[in-house]
Every structure is written in C-alpha cells, then in structure tokens.
Amino acid sequence: MSNLLAWAVPLSPLVGCVICALLSFRGDKKIAHIPAILSLAVAAAASLGLMFTGAQGDGTTTFEGYKYLNVGSVSLDIALKVDTLCLTLLCVVTCISTMIAIYSSSYMHGDNGYARYFAVFCGFVFSMTMLVLSHNLLMMYAFWEGVGTCSYLLIGFWFRKPSAAQAAVKAFLVNRVADCGFLFGILLLNYLIGMTPDASSMSYFERLNFDNIFAVLPTIASQYPEYLGWVAFLLMVGAIGKSAQFPFHVWLPDAMEGPTPVSALIHAATMVTAGVFLMARLSPMMEYTPSVLSLVGWLGCITAFIAALMAMFQDDLKRVLAYSTVSQLGYLFMALSAGSVNGLMVVAVTAAMFHLVTHAFFKALLFLAAGNVMHAMGDVIDMTKFGGLKKVLPKTNVLFMIGAAALAGLPLLAGFFSKDAVLAVLLDASSDGLYGTQFKVMLGVGFLTAFMTAVYTSKAYFKTFHGPEVIPAEAGDHAHEATGVMLAPMFVLALGALFAGFALGPTHVLGGYLAKTEALSAESTHNEPLWLLVVSSVIALAGTAVGSMLAKKSHASAGLMADIGKNRLYIDWAYSKFIVLPLEFSAGLLAWKDVHIIDALANRIAGIPRLVGLVGQRYQNGRVPTYTFLTAVGVAAVAIWIISR
C-alpha cells in the first residue's frame, strides 16, 4: 500500500504531463487543466496519505524502482526514500502545486500555450517530487537538473518576448554554473568512497545512496578530511545556486518574466527551497565540515541583507516579492549554518524547515495576489502606475494583507513564529566559543533584515491597495476582482499563512515529526527566550509603520541609495561586464584564431608539396643552356666528391 502511494506521488504528475503534452499537439487546448489538476490532486492525496499512514516506518523506508545503471563504479537504482524530512517538503510541494494549478486554470485561460503550460507544470511537479524522494545523490542531481529545465521552459513560456527568452537562458546558465559544483562534488565523493577500503570490498555497492554516504563518512573524514571539505563545499555551491543565494542570486528576480503562478510555485514556494533541502539532507556530512556551514551562513547573511535592500527600492511588485524570496532564503541558510555549532544541527535544520514551510504558504499567497492585481491591471505590475485598489479588488486586498502580514512577521502569524525560530537558533549559536562572533553578527543582520522586510512589505501593500485610486490605461474599464476559481485556492493558502506558524512551531509538531528522521533524531536542547518574541514583534510593528509612511510619499526617494538599489547593487552589471563579456570576447578570439591561425596553418602545410613543385619547376624550363649548365654542375659535384674521398 505504502509502495503504491509512494510511487503515485511522482508518477501521477508524470501521467498528467504526458496527457497535457499530447493535448498540446492535438490542439484541444481548453481542457488541459483537467488532467493536470486531477493528477496533482492525486499526488497531493498520496503524499498526505504517506504522511498519515506513517510510511517512513522507523526512520526510513525505501521503495524499490528499477536498475538505472550499473557500470564500473556507478551503480544507481531509481528508488524512493521516504522519511519525515522529505514527507514534510513533499506535502508542501504537492498541496501548493495543486492549489496553484487550480488558480492557473483560470489565470492562464485563453492563452495560446494553455496545454503546454500545464504539461511543463506537471513535469515540474514530477521532477520536484522525485528530487525530494531521491535516495541517491546522483538521482537527486538528475532531477535537480530536471526542475531547472522545467523552470527554464516556464520562465521562457512567453517566448515571443525577448526579455522572457533572455531571462530563461540566464536562469538556466546561472543554475548550471552552480550545478557544475554539485556535479563535481558528486564525482569527487564517488571517488572518495571508492578509496575507502571497506567500501571497495563490497560488490555492487551503490556508493552514492544517502545511507551509504553517511555510513562511510567517519572513514572518509578521518582519512581524507581536506577532500571531504571540498566535497561539502562543492555540494553547497549547487545548493546556493538553486536557492538563489549570493553570488548566484541574480537569476531569480529575472525569472519573474514567467507567468505569475509559476513564480508562485517554482520561484517562491518549491524549487528554490531545493538547496535548503539538499543541505538538510546532507546535514550529517555538513557536521564534519563546520567551515563550509559557516561559509554558507555568511553567504545567507549577505544575501538576506542585500536582497532586502534591493527589495526596498523596486517599483515592480513581483520583483519586490522576488527579492523578498531571496532574502527569506538567506534566513534559511543562516539557520542551517548554526549547525556548525556542536549539538545544534537538529535544531538548525528544524528551524530552517519550519520557515521553509510557512514561507511557502505566505509567499505563494502573495504571488497569487500579485497575479490578481496584474490580471486586473492589464498585465501592468509597476507600482507607480496603480494604487488604492482596495475598492476594485476587495478580496485580493484582504488576502494580500494576510500574506504581507505573515511575511512582515506580525505577531501570531506564520512568519512570526518561523522567523523567530530562526533567530532563536542564531541566538543559541552565538554563545558558542569558536563561531560565536559570527552568529552574533548574523543575529544582528537577522533583526535588521526583519525590520527591512516589514518595511518593504508594508510599503508595497499600502502603495498598491491604499491611497488614491489609480488604474492604468492598460486595464481599460474592466478592472475587476479575480474569479472564484482563482480566489478559492488563495483562501486555502491564506489559512496556512494565518495558522501554520502557530500549529507547527510552538506546539513542537514539526520538530517532533522531523525528529523521526534518523539523521535528525539527536536530542536537542533549545530554548526560545520570551524577550526574543517581544523584540521581533516590536521590530515587525515598527517596520510596518515605517513602510506605511513611506508608501504615502508620492515619489520614492531619489537619492544615491535608491539609485544603487534600483540597479540591483550593480551586481548584475558587474557579472555581465566582468564575466560574460570577457568570456564572449575570448570566444570570439578563439573563433578568429581557429580560422586564421589553425586552419591557415593547415592550409600552409597543404601548400608545401606545391611549393616544392614550384621550386623544381624553375629548373625544368625546356632551355638547352640551362640543362647543360645543370649537368655541368652535377658532374663537377660528383667529381669533387670522388676526388675528396
């Protein structure tokens, strides 16, 4: 039974994907949402079923699939590993994707690529669930690339727009650079495991299974500690690429060129959390390499801060949300890095997963609400062009407000508890001797970022829904509230944004549930002081107040800071000038060299026989005097040679 349920989770979206793909070729484009929603609902039901039947058994259960490859040192089964860590994310992915598919059926209505949209959408859910259920690092990498490809196809969904086509390529390539690290890490790990004596004695040993990796970790850590550090570092590079952390954060804001529901699902709730999931999954390995964790903490810290800074100065509502996603993901990595302190790994992972879950709900809600706004405003998303929409979009107003309040961390909402859990972990870690200073800094940045989050969130909210009513010309006169099909799933998400924090956090439901995973079962001592709750409430409220005041100012401050913020701190600019351009230049140089040096050289060599011929030709001119002279020279030479012997 569990076996069936486990396989239904990924395979049902795959079936949906195939049906929608066939529909898109057939041209029956009106009905593609039916197989999609059905298949996703089946997947969601199956994953909830797995959760409630306790399919993980004691710790982990693996459901066999088929033999993928067995060559030399690479042995890979396609099989599903179910434990509570993956079930947590799995339920989030399948449930939210079902909600968003329902929303999309109305949002994408009438689009030319309706069936294509749902085909890739289901393909994404298939890849994502397989990624989450992977029992093997290599299998995880495979689906890691799979979700990246679906993301590429969906960002470039409106491919006629040059900006969308470029954004898609940018997202894919930035991810691919990071995935290079992931792949190289896997190769190195595969090699290292082969070098450990006990591993090589086993026949047909699936080296990259997570269980086996964890089993040989102590041996590797004692024999090749520096290599293990490299492996952890390289795998971390993959993780921060997918989760859009500095310096790989540049692709995510551009990814907003895709349809808004896609941004909600892939670029806010699910795919971007894959990096966090990878780190959580590999937490036993990361425990051996605290320096890598400390590094990821710094990166998360930088990302959280600069993304919040950039979010303050964006005019585009979706980009505000995009930068806020990047910033919140930074929190997750900060939380994870607390695992570098002895004994805090379990708490760190729990806090990160907690914030991941709540963030998925309220950020998806916010994006869908932004989608409603965009729908009503005739695809205009620039906040300077509309405002005061609470009369036009009364229900969206409320929904956006719930999402924004949760994001800002207003007391008792989802974001409040989960952000607090993250900060509490950082506080715990800051008393450590070795890494304490780092976590003190990170705690400070955490508070600062929380304040900034509240500011930009409330600014965006008040600008959009309050103040004088402005409706852009593109909306025409049919600016209207979204349809019921669009609002219904949003209500579900809103419930999550309101209550998920309270239900999962203070009650220790999530922590207790995650503790059933073997790697996270260690006893944890962890306390959340009351003053932290008070301080973060005050910060959230103050930030909201500041944000609402900022929103009333008709023009954004045009200072230097705003300029830098609008230009994304010139990071994208620096990449294109100092990395892409030199690469393209050297590509051009190589291409020139290939034709004008290598090929020309080959042509010259081919010319040598002809040259020899030309030299000989001069002496075969048919004139008797020349021949006589040459004969004489020859005879003389022979004579000299004979004499001199």
Added chain:
Amino acid sequence: MSYLIPLTILLPLVAGLTIFVVGLKGKLMAQLGVLAAFASFLLSAVIVYEAFGKAETNDGSVATVVPAIEYAPSWLKFNLPVALAGKQIKWQLSLGVDGIGSLMVLLTGIVGLAVSVFSLRQIVNRSHHYVGLLLITQSMLFGVFMSMDLVSFYLFFEAVLIPLILLITGWGHSKEASAASKKFLLFTLAGSIPMVVGLIGLALQSSAVNMESTVELQKLSAVAFQQQMHAIAGGTESIAAYTSSHQWIVWVLLLGFGIKMAILPLHSWLPTTYAVAHPNTTALIASVVAKLGVFGIIRIVIPLTPLALAQEAQILFAALGAIAIVYGAMVALAQSDLRRVLAYSSISHMGFVTVGLMTLNTDGMSGAAIQMFNHGIITCAMFLILSLLEERKVNLSFKMEDLGMASLYPRIAVLLVFFTLAGAGLPGLNGFVGELLAMVGMIRVSGIITAITVLGTVLGAWYGLKIVQRVLFGSDGNHDTHHQQHEVRTDCNATEWATLGLLAFVCLYIGVRPSGPMAVIKNDIERLVTVTQPVSKAVHTDIDTVAQNNN
C-alpha cells in the same frame, strides 16, 4: 558462421549500385533506396539482437576483442603479395560484431534511414543518385564496424571516403564544395597513410612470438595481451623496452585516427566540411563517419598496444579531449551561422568521448562507447532539423536579429529544444549517461582534466540555449515579409515528424533506462579492461584503480 553479416553489408551496396546503374530510366528509384535503407535498419537491429543474445561473458581465452557473431569463410583466404620479416602475410577475411560494433551498426542503420527519408524531399536534384551514394556509404560503414581483421578494416575505412566525397561535392554549396572536399580528402589521406604503417607494425607483433602471421584482431589481441602482461611482469625496464619499440605505432595510429575524429589541432577540416556539405550529408558525416576515428582507437589501439598508449599518449589525449570540450563550446558560442555552431559543438561533444576512452577504465570506456552512439543520434537529429530550418529560411544567420521561428513552426521548435537539451547533457536524456560515465572514469585519472570537463558542460549549455533563444524565441517570426521563392512556409510534415520522433524516442529511452544498451557493451568493455587496468596501474602508479575491484 552467420550470413547476417555479409547480407547487411551487401544489401545496401547492391541496392545503391543498382540505383546508380538504372538511374533515371527506372521510376521511383529514390523511394526504392529508402526501402533498402529501411531493410538495412531492420538488419542492423537484428544484428544487435543476435550479438546481445550470443555474447558470452568469458570463454577463457585471453583475447580482448571477441566477436559475438562472426563470418569468416575459409574460401575468403588470401595470400597477400607482401612479405614482412620474411613471412608471407595471409589474409583471412573475417567479419564479426561484438557489442560495441553492433551498437555502431545500429547507429549506422538508424542514421542511414533517417537521412534517406529526409533526402527524399530535401534533395531536389538527382535525388536517386544521392540515395544511392548514401546506401553505398552506409554499406562501407557497416563494413568498418564489422571488420575483425586489420586489412578489411583498413579497406572499408578508406572506401567510405569515395562515396562521401561525391556526396559532399555533388550536393553542397556549389562554389566552396570542391575546395572543402579537397581539404577533407587531403586531411584524411594525411592520416591514413601513417595509419597503414601503424597497422603493418601491429601485424608484425604476431611474428615476434613465432606465430603464423595473421591480421585477425582476435588472434592479435590475444598475442598483445600476453605481451603486455609479460612486459608488466618484468617491471619498469621491460615496460620501457616494450614502449620504446611500440611508441611509433601508437603515434602514427593516433595521428590517423585523431584526424578522423578531429582531435584538437587537427580539426580544421571539420567546420569547413560541415559548413559546405548539404545538412543531410553532414548528418551522416557528423553522426557516423566522425566516429570512425574513435572506433579505430577502441577497436585497434586499445586492445593491441595499450601499454604504449598508456605510457605515451593517455594523459595528453585526455587533456586534448577536455580542452576540445571547452574550446569547441567557446568557438561555437562565437558563431552566428547555425551550421558552424553545430560543427564546433560536434568537436566539443567528441571531447567527452576522447576523455572517456583515455581513462582506460570501465566507467570511462563504457561512457565513451555509449556516448559514440548517443552523440550520433543527437547530432544526426540536429543536422536534420537544421536542414528543415534552412528550407524555411535561406541564410540562417542569427547575427542581427532573433529569428523567432518557434511561433511559426512549433513542431520544429519542440524538436530543436528537445535535442538541444539532450546535447547539453540533461539527465533523463541520453547525452547525460555517457558524459557522466566519462567524468566518473576521468576523476580517477586526473582531477584537473575532470574539472575542465565539468566546466565544459556549462559552456555546452550556453551555446545550446543561445541558438535556441536566437533561432526560436525573441520575436513572433513575422518581421521579414520578403520571403524567398523556394522557402517552405509550413511546419515539418508527418514523415519528418515521425522520423525525428523516432530519434527522440531513442534519446529518451537511453536516458531513462540506460542499463539496456549498457548491457550490450558490458562484456566487451570488461574484456578490454582485463588488459587496460593492469596496464594503466603499471604505468601510472598514482592513478586510482582501487575502485574497479568491485566487479
């Protein structure tokens, strides 16, 4: 004794010659040719099936090249009119296939069918001649992949060139075609003459141990195996002695095969030829003919003189392969002509095959063998799609503008995106399997080369996505109103859709379940490893071979 093998070689040959002789007098000759191509495809599929069914794990012999099915009739035994070292060389014509060979035969069958189907509509002038020449080329290619002795290998290897040159000149860009085919011919000849010398050198190996002279690969490989083991057992000095007597053989052979596979500084014939020949012809050259060099290395150099290879050229060639991956991708990035992009991408992809081969371990060589097949399928599809695109837009250059062809030709767009992703090594499609295995093998040999190879995967994705973006996306494709006369305005037709769909299915199948095709080549690779593993361990003491003791 299986008559399947001569039948597979003769059927396309006879069909091709018939079409040529009957010519315009007969009707429907081109269609007949396609039928013959289909029959050869079926035969090649049967050969894979037979070879897989009869593959034995180990028959106790030390030969490292053992055909699963063979055809070596005693009446085809000749005394060659040359004597080497005082011994008459006897040539027993022997044909046979092992797993690797059968996979290449299948590739030739698939590609031959796809190309001839496409040429029915694409080739306007003398299409029956075109198909006839295609069939003859195909027959010669079958011959190479099924040769089990040095002489017939060499004969077929060179005979491929004759119909190919005609195909390039006859249906290419009229002006540059003859210059390009001359270049192609000269380059190849420059490689094949040293190659003959090398092959003779190998044939002499057997006389060194007082055996009857032979050119048969199975016997030669058994002799070679004993020689290598003897040399290794003797320690450093005997290895050095063996290497010094064999190094020239390795170098001349690598020169010959290297030119054919367009290894890095010897590659400049490739872009010229690919840019000039008709895309259909290029599909055949890029997918099968460009594999001949690699096939030669895996069939002749590795089993017959692995010690000298490991000592002399292994690291150098691996590095050249890795550089070719990056170099080809970079140069492809700077091109604005789709033909040249694909030409350089071919150089880049073949780098993975080289890297895989030069690992000399199970992982890498399996990866190389499967990558030969996979790249053949992908690149064939890419060039066929190119021919479709060129029908729709003469002068397919995306230097100035995004062409936006996706909105006009959605089917072609889907196919191009699919095969681009396959080429970029997306997991779940076939390109991934070979690349992964090549890298897994290489990291045991050299971390730096692996790192370069991994970087190559990013660049590979970059130019791939760039062509997709510039050719398919970015506009609605209607901005140029002045269409030229011959341009086709519709999406690809059902036949083309089905043909490319078949190729896509193969890509998907191998990507999703590679253990099937890997089982076909498993025994052959394991046989090769029995000699290469001790050899590379003896030569490069710091190379890790621990990991291979698993199986």
